[in-house]
Amino acid sequence: MNRTFKIYAVIFIIIMVILALFELNKKEVLDWRKNFDVNKKSPFGLFIFNKESKDLFKNKLTKVNLSAYNYYSQNSPIKDKKHNILIIESEIDAESWYKILEQADKGSNVMIVADRIPKKISDSIGFYMSQLSFEDNNVLKLTDKKYKDDSLKLDKFPSGKGFSYIKPKVQVLGKTVEKENDDQANFIKAPFGKGNIFVHSEPLFITNYYLLKPQNLKYAENIFSYLDENETLWFTEANTTESSWSLRFILSNPPLKYAWWIFLGGMVLFIFFNAKRKQRIVPVIEPLKNTSADFVKSIGNLYLQEGDFHDMMAKKAQYFLNKVRIDLLIDTQNLDADFAKKLHLKTGKPTEMIEEAVILIKKAQDPYASVMKEDLAKMNSLLDSILK
Incomplete structure (x- = not known):
């Protein structure tokens, strides 16, 4: 047993003895809670x-x-x-x-x-x-x-x-x-x-x-x-109804209660000092960076700087129609009323929403159409809502 452990053990014993003396000398306090318990001798027991x-x-x-x-x-x-x-x-x-x-x-x-x-x-x-x-x-x-x-x-x-x-x-x-x-x-x-x-x-x-x-x-x-x-x-x-807690008997008897707290205190000190002596240094591992997310962000910034909203709408429409063909098995050759009806039945989205989305998709596919930033934002919101 090394010298440091002996010092801590002596300090712990002195503290426990002082606490026990305080506990023994303290005056018993009456329990004035209204418990209405037939087994309690406190003032408001039965x-x-x-x-x-x-x-x-x-x-x-x-x-x-x-x-x-x-x-x-x-x-x-x-x-x-x-x-x-x-x-x-x-x-x-x-x-x-x-x-x-x-x-x-x-x-x-x-x-x-x-x-x-x-x-x-x-x-x-x-x-x-x-x-x-x-x-x-x-x-x-x-x-x-x-x-x-x-x-x-x-x-x-x-x-x-x-x-x-x-x-x-x-x-x-x-x-x-x-x-x-x-x-x-x-x-x-x-x-x-x-x-x-x-x-x-x-x-x-x-x-x-x-x-x-x-x-x-x-x-x-x-x-x-x-x-x-x-x-x-x-x-x-x-x-x-009495408490079914397994420690009720120990805590209701002062000598057993003091022994129990001393035991717990000793275990805490033992675990603390023992773990501190044997624990190895845990190396810090840097997480892998998500370069894909950075790439997508760069491409998005590039499109925004160019201001080519028509091209962005066309690519969004192309991606949407591809998802419809693969996931919903709907033919996207003709964006007519039959296509809108099938998309409505498969997604459950309102017909008005789908018809508005079809109009914007056709506008994106038209190379001579005039496209504004608001059209891109509106179409992006509608297509994402339909595929949810």
Whole structure:
């Protein structure tokens, strides 16, 4: 091992040790992202709600890790029984939504807790959701008098979403109360067939941060009390899907993560210095010059300098007719109406274009015709268009 490699190795080890010390001593930062993940203990995860859901729904809750479409297609008996359907911040495909509407039409109740709902879903229920507030603090309350003493204060990143338009048959069950603005509807009930569809536009009330406050649990219980005491299916497909990345386990454990980054850093340094030592000089090979292109350019400049547009038109016409004979197998002896018709049928170009081109070709073949530069440009454009 030479002296240079030893120096680089020592520098690399010192850098890795310093980075590891910084990593070990840094303070853990809270993840305030709204992930709504049943396995996350971050402030806006659903870990606590997931643990308490059995008691909240009186042991009549079943978590389903399939889409509604797949579940109802595979489970025939449940389709004939009235039940509750719970969806929390999950993407619903169109086929699944139609299956859910079928259950609501038969008498099941649907509870959707989300601040983003596709327009075609909101249209089928009878409301329009939009951003109604930009306040940092607001209070969630229910309109029913028996719940007037129960409320929930949102003091961390409220969505501010509410219902700006509601059809007449839709009932407002809850509102967002603010100091500076009028009350905004955030919880509605829409009749659908023999059942009902409930929609709450602020899913933060069931996250870890708010459920850890004892006074807020009562508000959550009141919201879900609107569902009948039937079996409840909670479709958690979008919330419970874990990463299938093969390095997820390594990166989730700090010691393994540090070892992994040290290994990668060492490999990069090894490849860099090893390649630098052994790589040969790549000779520069000049590409061959295209002398044919230069020749054509010279001939073209010569014709332009001479200004013999009639001769250039004649040669262009001769080249065109030769291509027609060889490629299209059309006789070019007589440039009459029959020739124009055949050329039209074989090329598919408009008859007017072909007739104009024939006139210019005849003009080029006439040695006594007066030819201008514009005639040459026009004929060149027409003949190139016909042969494309």
